Amino acid sequence: MRITVDRELCAGAGNCVATVSEVFDQDEKEGLVLLQIAEPPQDLYELVETAAQMCPVGAIEIEERVPASS
Secondary structure (H helix, E strand, O other), rough: EEEEEEEOOOOOOOOHHHOOOOOOEEOOOOEEEEEEEOOOHHHHHHHHHHHHHHHHHHHEEEEEEOOOOO
């Protein structure tokens, strides 16, 4: 999984930070989303997906990565 955020779209609601603070934070000046981990560990995937769904403006994008075959 790879995450991107659109700070220009962000409304500063903070749902993402409340859901998974290991991945998201907010800047102190404007309260806009800060991405701390673009490729989180698998044990956080479900929380990241929840955070993206809870974002009122859709500022969080998730790219699912298919593992490379060996």
